[in-house]
Amino acid sequence: MKSGKLCVLFFSLLPLVTVEAGLFDIFDVFFDKDDLRPFDYTDLEKDLRESLYGQHIALEAILKAVSLFMRDPEPSKPLVLSFHGPTGVxxxxxxxxxxxxxxxxxxxxxxxxxxxSDYHFPHKSEAALYQTQLREWIYGNVSSFPRSMFIFDEMDKMNPHLIDAIKPFLDYSDVDKVSFRNAIFIFLSHAPANLIINMTLDFWKEGKERVEINGQELEAQIYQNILNEKDNGFWQSSLLGQHLVDHFIAFLPLELKHVRQCVLAEMANLNMTEDFDLADKVAKDMSFIPPDNIFAVKGCKSIRYKLGQHMKLNKTEL
Structure with a gap:
């Protein structure tokens, strides 16, 4: 959904909705069912282990949750995951x-x-209109394609009334005779980044490995933090009280070694020859959180830009 507008168009009895750059093509609705891949646990595990760095909690939790959901022929509710952590992780x-x-x-x-949140719902005064449009938009998409996937970024900034608009679709019941049990909802949130960073830092200071951080304990702390944070859209909505989020998953801050892995991965993505020295330079050029300078401020978010800068510098020196 790249457009800032949400609207619903009914063709006969079939809802077609504005998504990404424009309206669903009529052929998509009838013939795009083959867009679904046969789910393979091994493929997902391989992809996560090869592509995700420094996130043992997220890896295991997501692999288990997604696999159980996708293998269930009759899930009782949609899969609802909430990802939490600092930028670029x-x-x-x-x-x-x-x-x-x-x-x-x-x-x-x-x-x-x-x-x-900020892009698609910029005006607080139009929250009621957004709420109606969002309900109709989600309903229309799932009506035409039950295995729809929705990713809500900046969830902590979202108006609680809009979050409440999502709630009926996350429950165990049908909505106007439409089942949402095969849909997937993913919420992305920066909060509570400080809690996650501080816990990870405490482990480092105590000489413990980050893989020793218990995901379930951290999930409980994230949930409690959201409950106590009155400026968070989650807290003000009714979503938490209904226990409709299946997992609150922590993403840990990244260390130098993880950023280095990101640089090497970006090199491969750009079809560059693997250069460990250059990767090390780029990783060390990232900003790290003072005073300990253990965790990257932006994680791997600006890796491509930094890599490009170093490549230009190398060409100039030649």
Whole structure:
């Protein structure tokens, strides 16, 4: 959903909705069912382990949750995952990994929808209108394609009334005779980044490995933090009280070694020759959180830009 507008168009009894750059093509609705890939646990596991760095909690939790859901022929409710952590640590990236393991076209599938709070709902005064449009838009998409996937970015900034508009679709019941049990909802949130960073830092200071951080304990702390954070859209909505989010998954801050892995991965993505020295230089050129300078401020978010800068510098020196 790249357009800032949401609207619903009914063709006979079939809802067609504005998604990505424009309206669903009529052929998509009838013939795009083959966009779904046969789900393969091994493929998802391989993809996560090869592409995701420093996120043992997220890897295991997502692999288990997505696999159980996709293998269930009759799920009792939609899959609802909430990803939490600082900038650039893989929340959006993992959403893309999930998408490409479910849809042949991955994130470019017309059934994968990205909603960005500040971009798509910029005016607080129009919250009531957005609420109605959002309900109709989600309903229309799932009506035409039950295995639709929705990614809500900046969930902590979203108006609680809009979050409440999503709630009926996350429950165990049908909505106007339409089942949402095969749909997937993923919420991305920066909060509570400080809690996650501080816990990871405490482990480092105590000489413990980050893989020793218990995901279930951290999930409980994230949930409690959201409950106590009154400025968070989650807290003000009724979503938490109904216990409709299946997992609150923590993404940990990234260390130098993880950023280095990101650089090497970007080199491979650009079909560059693997250069460990250059990767090390680029990784060390990233900003790290003072005073300990253990975790990258932006994670791997600006890797491509930094890599490009160093490549230009190398050409100039030659």
């Amino acid at each position: 893989g929340k959006s990236f993992v959403s893309k990994i999930i998408a490409r393991n479910i849809f042949k076209k991955g994130e470019k599938s017309s059934h994968v929808h990205l909603i960005i």
